[in-house]
Amino acid sequence: MTLVRSGDHVARREALADPVARYERMYEIRRFEERVNDLFAQGLIHGTTHLCAGQEALDVSLALELRATDIVTATYRGHGIALALGMPATDVLAEIMGKADGCTGGVGGSMHLCEPDVGLLPTFAIVGAGLPVAAGAALAFQTRGEDRVAVAVFGDGAANIGAFHEALNLAAVWKLPVVFVCDNNVYAEYSRIDLTTPLTDLHRRAGSYDIPGVPVDGMDVDATRAVLREAVSRARAGEGPTLVEAKTYRFAGHSRADQATYRPEGELERWRERDPLVLARAALVAGGAATEDDLAGLEKAVDEDLDAVAEAVAAGPDPTPAAMFRNIWAVAA
Amino acid sequence: MTLVRSGDHVARREALADPVARYERMYEIRRFEERVNDLFAQGLIHGTTHLCAGQEALDVSLALELRATDIVTATYRGHGIALALGMPATDVLAEIMGKADGCTGGVGGSMHLCEPDVGLLPTFAIVGAGLPVAAGAALAFQTRGEDRVAVAVFGDGAANIGAFHEALNLAAVWKLPVVFVCDNNVYAEYSRIDLTTPLTDLHRRAGSYDIPGVPVDGMDVDATRAVLREAVSRARAGEGPTLVEAKTYRFAGHSRADQATYRPEGELERWRERDPLVLARAALVAGGAATEDDLAGLEKAVDEDLDAVAEAVAAGPDPTPAAMFRNIWAVAA
Amino acid sequence: MARIRVRQAIASALSDAMREDESVLIFGEDIAAAEGPFKTSEGLLAEFGPLRVRDTPISEMGFVGAAVGAAAVGMRPVAEIMFMEFLGVALDQLVTEAAKFRYLSNGRVGVPLVVRASVGSGLGFGTQHSQTLENWLGATPGLKVAVPSDAQTAYGLLRSAIRDPDPVVVLEPRVLYAERGECVTGDAGIVPLGVARVPREGDALTVVALGQTVRAALAAAERIDAGIEVIDLSTVTPWDRETVLASVAKTGRLVTVEEAPASGGWGAEIVATVTTAAFRSLQAPPFRITAPDVPVPYNKALEARFSPGIGEIEHQLTTYLRTGEVPDPWWLREGVAA
């Protein structure tokens, strides 16, 4: 792998057609998050961040099933999706570090990644806010007769907020080309899902809008991919929205300060056995697509690249105060 | 029937134990609304109003199954509920006419009726707003260990708004003593229900919260009463919320200006055959509880009373400008 | 030049915009088949069809959010909010999302949406359907807010709002929908955002009004006839400092006329800014003519008194011109508010 810079996004996205490259991307996401965690611990990053370890399979399969012209609304837990969709680690890390070269120029931060070239709208720090927006993008596609699709990715906790309900109903009644992907990682902040809703099989909420609701093992990249493929092609064919519930697990705490002491004993460990990276790696070796050595080499290359990225980003320029005055109105005031 | 004035609310409520009195109340509501309509036509009422003809059976059965200490949140289409719960026609009409003797002193109007003595919170002009409020009243009862129940009454259109979703989930996860009563009268303003949601059997939305969802023929006072009784006693027994969907029909237009020309041909006429008053009247006569003559006499008495009410209210005092400065802060500014 | 109703001017602006630009689509509750609760979309479904003219479920947060998404991918959606209050569940999408997309995308994702909402008192809709609430939007860099005062500005500001690359909220005084006025349509009828109008010139006193208070202020100024300049602010954020400051430089006196309570109203921003910028040219204390700090009452007579009418404005301005001092509003003069 070589350092990818802005402009190569789509190529980076298309590389995922290769199963080995899919594993590589998942590995990159995992390691990227570890680095972000370290940089925080070292005081080199300001504010807060939300790591996505445990949901790499979902992020990568989503990227694989979408076209670069499709649109994604995601959340503050969005580093993995950004990387999966094709954003290079430099752009993402620079933003997280508030650098001038970050994807928003350093005014957004970890919760606000954006790359129109791969269809990523500014990620949403408000729970649920991205669902109606995805429906709206789909409305545009439908109105213009385009075969593009919009996808909203959101958490289990977001399924309890009003925007979820309104967006699904709107999409259902208008048969919009949108897929609602619920990343059910068992927790919303420090609350286990069963503390905040009696219905934990969230795909069943699709019934309220007479649309398909499909659960899937979100730790399994192939299974997830298959379900998303079906949902995306339904949308693209004009058959309306689907609610996909990917059952995943949040390996990290909610945000950087969180040690996740509220987890029942053994829960994390049980889920770790189903780590999407472990599963994907074993499948590649078992299927003969790559040897242990191939993968070890590839992992080393990713590690080295991320070293180089981290070094380059840290040395990059900070924005000047003028940055906060730009991009507020269409025409500079 | 004699003119009932403030203070006799509870007695008026309790009268409903008698099936003939139930019919009488339904008849009163229907005639009351006709008068309101006439007063508007004569330019004697300001603003707008939303008539409830067609939902009298629901209003009266609800009043019958609740205690005066229970709490109801209702909507701008609330004249019937107010009368059913025990508010005398004078208080309601005076408010609609903006009179000083109205239940809010004339500052509220048709959309904002209120009578704490019978558990009616100020009715809600914002669609959906009453559902979380009812859940909150139920939360108070639960916290204090009281066996009181809260009921939210709302329309089919309200089932598409975020507050519906959030309130039902909150009530379900906390097992609150609340009953959600959806008055599915087929229309939200000028839109038939199937134009704004693919799921028209709204009680099925209960499935999203793992609570019971029960449909009922809202034109039949006995059937409605039975379903409400079950839901209210579940709530009172601490078994949590129920979503009741009463299938009714809005005989009038949405609000005063609306001629409802958007209705499919014959629809109104078909529903008219199931007019709750016609059904209830026939049942009384058939069951021998009253003769045609009894009922004709009773209807005449109601008509006369409403004549007297209308006359008295029209002659009543208007509020002075000082009224708009009262009751904003707890202690007068 | 045709005299048309304000609601017709709005429908014309929508249809002209939809003819001019295929990316314009409109949606809201009962705006398609029923042509709008206030008939502001008459004829549009028939002309533009159900893809571009849509009835929505009662889901303000959902469809305002949908406007954000549609705008972010190149449409110019116009969402109708029947009564401004209903934005109470949708401010997130406007203030915290739409207004910030350009900033959060390094200038690459604009959100050219328009939200139209009816506002204000005067028709007996009661306290939950009669507020103006432009304060909900006014502290939001990236979001523009315009308020028409007659048929021409209803047409022209809406056309500008739809062409604008940023999110714009147009707050339409509901009481004006049925009013008639002259209205030039087409490009010549476009009224720019951010520019105040000066429908009446004078050199003794600057009166800044907005929306439904413009005509009352003008009528009061006619009656007094003593060099009163009346400014129709038209765009309340960002507002036209130049025009107002130039006027005050000339008159030395500033009064704002608001239909709603003083607290939290737009008048404070005008008075504060002008005072800071033009302190030495002020010859008398600037002040605000407003409603009292109470919810909008329902009763017809009370509602009529709530918002400052021609008589009240005339009284306050006359007293001010005569004495140079700030007059009491009616509720203090009459000792009504204890």
Place this chain on the structure above:
Amino acid sequence: MARIRVRQAIASALSDAMREDESVLIFGEDIAAAEGPFKTSEGLLAEFGPLRVRDTPISEMGFVGAAVGAAAVGMRPVAEIMFMEFLGVALDQLVTEAAKFRYLSNGRVGVPLVVRASVGSGLGFGTQHSQTLENWLGATPGLKVAVPSDAQTAYGLLRSAIRDPDPVVVLEPRVLYAERGECVTGDAGIVPLGVARVPREGDALTVVALGQTVRAALAAAERIDAGIEVIDLSTVTPWDRETVLASVAKTGRLVTVEEAPASGGWGAEIVATVTTAAFRSLQAPPFRITAPDVPVPYNKALEARFSPGIGEIEHQLTTYLRTGEVPDPWWLREGVAA
């Protein structure tokens, strides 16, 4: 007198209120088992149990509405909104419902709820989690809004808010949660609503600050040491006209210090009201020291410049005292905002 953190002062206020009054119950996201995202409810679940201390689903409109209902039937709920922005879907319940119940019930149904929400910039939470947005609430007769500036006011205003018979929103500057300060608890520590504090007296200039700008204003005043009176507004609606007017009557000069952009901020109301009421006693133009009219930036250095800090306040006040003219803010002085 103990020096405790602001978040501990808040937890103390909640527990003292819950001990005093059985009708107090609290809820919000992760406030029970996890003791609050900002640890403002430490120990409360353990002491008061799961009926009175509840974790909610992510449903701001739902649980703010539930607070309205619980309050309407006699409880005194305190709902926590983690970040003020999340009220963007719940203003309906506060502004259009809670604030109007007393009015719409002829005085028979009060809504003694409290909503606590964290506000403001300074911790790198980015543009959707750093606004202050008190403007969303300020035009609402019937609704009170208080903003603490240290441990004592955090404790004391919250106690008052909970005892108050009307709905009160307490906006807590998030950046203060970890700060320590002296804090008297119990009845002696209660700080009344609607009364401004005067932590520093002087006769040359009145500075009105709120929330996190109070300490910056005080520190700047210390440095300048030229008769600067600093007022901590404490309650932003309804605000204490008497104290501010008395101060300006003495000093003849008024400056407000806001952490957020000028447009739509609370400072306009103060400047406008004081100008109208005390025009003749003003010896120089009143003005507002604020953030620029931009969204809150994420980058640490940029965020630090966004909100007026001690140095900026000192500079502007010094220039003003020296010249009697309104100083330019840093972005104009430095030519940064093109």
